[in-house]
Structures are given as structure tokens and as C-alpha cells.
Amino acid sequence: MPEKPEVITVARKLEKKLIGRKILKVEVYHDNMVDYPDVESFKKRIRNQKIHEITTKGKWIVLTLDDFYLLFHLRMEGKFFFRTKDDERNKHEHIIFTLDDLEEFRFADVRKFGKVMLIEKENIYKMKPFTELGLEPWDKNLTSEYLKEKYSRKSLPIKSVLLDQSIITGIGNIYADEILFLSKINPLTKAKDLTDKNRKDIIENTVKVLDKAIEEGGTTIRSYTSEEGVTGMFQNNLNVHQREKEPCRVCNTTIVKIKVGGRGTYYCPTCQKEK
DNA sequence: AGTGCGACCCGAACGC
DNA sequence: TGCGTTCGGGTCGCAC
Numbered sequence: 001m002p003e004k005p006e007v008i009t010v011a012r013k014l015e016k017k018l019i020g021r022k023i024l025k026v027e028v029y030h031d032n033m034v035d036y037p038d039v040e041s042f043k044k045r046i047r048n049q050k051i052h053e054i055t056t057k058g059k060w061i062v063l064t065l066d067d068f069y070l071l072f073h074l075r076m077e078g079k080f081f082f083r084t085k086d087d088e089r090n091k092h093e094h095i096i097f098t099l100d101d102l103e104e105f106r107f108a109d110v111r112k113f114g115k116v117m118l119i120e121k122e123n124i125y126k127m128k129p130f131t132e133l134g135l136e137p138w139d140k141n142l143t144s145e146y147l148k149e150k151y152s153r154k155s156l157p158i159k160s161v162l163l164d165q166s167i168i169t170g171i172g173n174i175y176a177d178e179i180l181f182l183s184k185i186n187p188l189t190k191a192k193d194l195t196d197k198n199r200k201d202i203i204e205n206t207v208k209v210l211d212k213a214i215e216e217g218g219t220t221i222r223s224y225t226s227e228e229g230v231t232g233m234f235q236n237n238l239n240v241h242q243r244e245k246e247p248c249r250v251c252n253t254t255i256v257k258i259k260v261g262g263r264g265t266y267y268c269p270t271c272q273k274e275k
Numbered sequence: 276a277g278t279g280c281g282a283c284c285c286g287a288a289c290g291c
Numbered sequence: 292t293g294c295g296t297t298c299g300g301g302t303c304g305c306a307c
Binding site for chain 1: 278279280283284285
């Protein structure tokens with residue numbers, strides 16, 4: 001659901017509201033969502049930290065504070081809302097930040113899978129998640145040779161390997177299917193069996209799909225919207241994902257759905273024939 | 276090291 | 292119509 005394009009879309013919206021604001025305090029209603037440090041330290045350290053910059057790293061949203069980086073991971077359904085202290089807390093709003101303009105910035109997640117971390121600036125590259133993340137899709141070091149090396153010991157299906165954030169970061173279940181469709185690669189193909197052309201196509205189509213999705217403001221499927229009243233439009237561009245039993249836009253073959261590594265996977269049996 | 280799978284969650288979709 | 296069951300999604304931790 002939130003993959004790189006949705007994460008970027010959300011980060012850009014937060015930028016407009018949060019840059020220059022100071023966090024006065026934070027209330028935590030579901031401790032498991034605070035991944036690091038422990039909840040009490042988290043609450044204590046974040047007081048009076050000013051928000052200077054907002055970026056993304058993989059699927060993480062990264063807020064640069066005075067002394068820390070504040071990281072959010074939306075997992076499947078994490079979202080943010082701006083409210084005032086008079087607005088009653090919705091049961092899905094689990095972490096509430098009070099800002100110096102007295103607005104409240106609330107992190108909500110129906111599934112409670114979202115994560116927040118507060119990491120000392122000097123430690124950011126010494127600990128997870130940053131030590132585990134692979135290349136961003138637009139990194140010039142993302143080459144066929146890089147993938148050849150990473151894929152060489154992988155007998156897993158390429159569909160599963162595209163979701164491995166330690167190789168290319170930012171791809172999730174939706175865009176993985178779309179990238180493989182455009183690359184004409186069967187999702188069950190073992191990563192180590194891919195050709196040089198396959199790897200080049202994957203890189204080219206990753207950038208193509210993500211750029212287009214960012215331009216469209218992300219994808220809205222099921223109940224996922226990035227924020228109140230904010231709806232991405234990329235779902236209109238999907239070729240295979242969530243199109244089971246519908247005709248392929250290229251060859252009219254019926255799109256099929258299978259399970260790969262436990263994940264719903266959609267593809268065109270003709271355009272993405274097993275080799 | 277690579278692989279497979281349950282756990283974390285709970286609303287929506289599905290099956291009867 | 293109503294109720295019980297299954298599904299899904301990203302990531303981690305554990306067992307093999």
C-alpha cells in the first residue's frame with residue numbers, strides 16, 4: 001500500500017505544515033508503535049525539538065529535528081491528521097504530537113502496524129533501519145551489474161526479491177507486479193536466472209512506474225488514502241495489480257492471480273510467459 | 276547465508 | 292439478513 005510514491009506524496013504534504021514548527025510534547029496511546037527508544041525516553045527527548053527538514057529513505061519518512069531524526073513507517077495503513085486539542089481522539093489515532101502553534105499532529109493506524117523511531121543524529125547510519133536499506137530506485141549505482149551481484153545467490157522468485165528492501169528500497173506489492181508486467185518477466189522466475197536485459201528492464205521500469213505514480217499522487221486502493229481527502233490517481237494506470245479476471249491491456253489475455261511468497265501476485269500469462 | 280513462515284493487527288470481503 | 296471465517300499488507304524474528 002504505501003510504497004515509495006505514497007511515502008513521497010505524504011512527506012511533501014507534511015513539509016508544508018511542519019517545517020519550522022516545534023514539538024512541545026507527545027502522547028502515546030499504543031506503546032508498540034514506538035520502536036526506538038523506549039516510550040518514556042521518546043516522550044522526554046522529543047520535547048522542544050524543532051522540525052527543520054522532511055525527506056524519505058526507503059519507505060521511511062524522515063524528519064530532521066535539532067538533535068534527532070524522527071522516523072515514521074506507515075506500513076499498510078498509517079496516516080497523519082492535523083487536529084486541535086479540542087478534537088476528540090479517534091480510536092485509531094495512536095501518537096499525538098502537540099506543536100508550538102497548538103495544532104496537533106496525529107499519527108493514526110487502524111492496524112497498529114505503523115512505527116515511529118527517534119534516533120540520535122550521530123547514530124542514524126549505525127543502526128537499523130538505515131543499515132539494512134538498499135539503493136533508492138533513482139540511485140546511479142543501481143545498475144544491472146549491481147543487481148547481478150545481489151541476485152546471484154537468490155533462488156527466490158523475482159517477485160519476492162523485488163520486495164527485499166536491502167536490494168532496491170521502496171518497492172511494495174503493487175508496484176512489484178507492475179514493474180514485472182512492463183518488463184515482461186514471469187513473477188516466479190528465480191532472481192538468479194534473470195538475463196542482463198531482464199535486469200536492465202527492471203531498473204528502467206522501476207523508475208518509470210514510480211515516477212508516474214508520484215506524478216499521480218500515489219495509488220488509492222481498498223481503503224488506503226494518504227491523508228484525509230487526499231486521493232492518489234495511479235490506480236487508473238495499473239496494468240495487472242488487482243485486475244484478476246480482467247483482460248490484459250496489451251494482449252487481451254485474462255489476468256491471473258497467484259500467491260508468491262505468501263503475497264497476492266497478478267500477471268498476464270501471455271505477456272509474462274515462463275521461460 | 277538463504278529460505279519459509281508465524282506474528283503483529285483488525286476492517287473488509289467472502290462464504291454459508 | 293446475519294454470522295463466522297479468511298484475507299491482506301510490510302517487516303521482523305525465529306527455526307531450519
